Each structure stands twice: as structure tokens, then as C-alpha cells.
Amino acid sequence: MTSEVPVNLDYGQAEISAFLEGARNGQFSFEREAVLEMVGQYDxxxxxxxxxxxxxxxxxxxxxxxxxxxxxxxxxxxSKKATDGATVLDQIIGGIYDIQEGYLRAANLVPEIDALNQKRINLAADGVDNHS
Known part of the structure; x- marks a missing residue:
């Protein structure tokens, strides 16, 4: 029988959190066009x-x-392997959303941040835990 150890992948959460926190605090900024291109690639x-x-x-x-x-x-x-795989994917998806938010905040693109948060809500409604 398998142990019930939660799956937690280190995909750079600390670095992503620091990036997002820096963007929230206005420690750096990016140009609008560059951010929209980057966010599009992440999309x-x-x-x-x-x-x-x-x-x-x-x-x-x-x-x-x-x-x-x-x-x-x-x-x-x-089923357990699939559930574990879904957990890892949820973590990665959450991290990508955090990266996108960081870029959007660094360019002060508030409407785009609102749209991103709506995507997160919609995804969660579909059963994907996308919060890191």
C-alpha cells in the first residue's frame, strides 16, 4: 500500500513569490508591450x-x-498516480499565474490583473486548484 505523502514539487515557488512580492511593492517595472508579450507566451x-x-x-x-x-x-x-500528477500540475499552473500577475503588476496593468484573477476563479470552478 502506498503512503499518503502530499505531493509538493519545488518549481521555484520561493523565487516566484519574491518576484510577485517585488512587483506588488513596486521594486521594479516593465514596459507594457513587453509584459503583454510575456503574459501571452505564458497563456x-x-x-x-x-x-x-x-x-x-x-x-x-x-x-x-x-x-x-x-x-x-x-x-x-x-487513480493515486493521476491524482498526484494533477496536484503537481495544479502547483505549476498556480506558479505560472503568479508569474503573470507579477509581470502585470510591474507594468501597472490593473484591468489585465483583474482579468487574470477571473481566469483563476474560472479554472478553480473547473476543479483546478491554481493557487500556489
């Missing part, structure tokens, strides 16, 4: 990651291994 990555995340979430609920005890254990194992 492309997010589109792919959220699609994969939804697929992994669906895999966690896959049934059909059969009724034998060994099949049920196999199904539980695959």
Missing part, C-alpha cells in the same frame, strides 16, 4: 497545461479494471 503554456490537467483529472476517476481485488488495487494505484 500558451497555460492552455496546454490546463488541457493536460483536465485529462489527468479524468484519468483519476477511470473505472473498468474489473471486480477482482487485484484489479481494484491496480485501479486505486493508477
Amino acid at each position: 500558451l503554456l497555460l492552455n496546454t497545461l490546463t488541457t493536460v490537467r483536465k485529462q489527468v483529472g479524468d484519468a483519476a476517476n477511470f473505472k473498468g479494471f474489473g471486480g477482482l481485488q487485484s484489479a481494484l488495487e491496480l485501479q486505486d494505484g493508477f
Whole structure:
């Protein structure tokens, strides 16, 4: 039986948090056009990651291994792996949103920050925990 250790990937959370905090405190700034380009590039990555995340979430609920005890254990194992994978993807997605927010704050793009926060809310409503 597998242990119930939470999955936590170090994807640079400390650095991302420092970047976001610096942007919030006005320690640096970026030009609007550069920020919009960067955020757009991250959006492309997010589109792919959220699609994969939804697929992994669906895999966690896959049934059909059969009724034998060994099949049920196999199904539980695959479900656990998919759940762990979804957790890691959620962490990465949350980090990317934090990076985008940092860039947007550094360019003082308040309407775009509001739109980003709405995306986060919509994603959470779809079952993706995107808060780092």
C-alpha cells in the first residue's frame, strides 16, 4: 500500500513569490508591450497545461479494471498516480499565474490583473486548484 505523502514539487515557488512580492511593492517595472508579450507566451503554456490537467483529472476517476481485488488495487494505484500528477500540475499552473500577475503588476496593468484573477476563479470552478 502506498503512503499518503502530499505531493509538493519545488518549481521555484520561493523565487516566484519574491518576484510577485517585488512587483506588488513596486521594486521594479516593465514596459507594457513587453509584459503583454510575456503574459501571452505564458497563456500558451497555460492552455496546454490546463488541457493536460483536465485529462489527468479524468484519468483519476477511470473505472473498468474489473471486480477482482487485484484489479481494484491496480485501479486505486493508477487513480493515486493521476491524482498526484494533477496536484503537481495544479502547483505549476498556480506558479505560472503568479508569474503573470507579477509581470502585470510591474507594468501597472490593473484591468489585465483583474482579468487574470477571473481566469483563476474560472479554472478553480473547473476543479483546478491554481493557487500556489
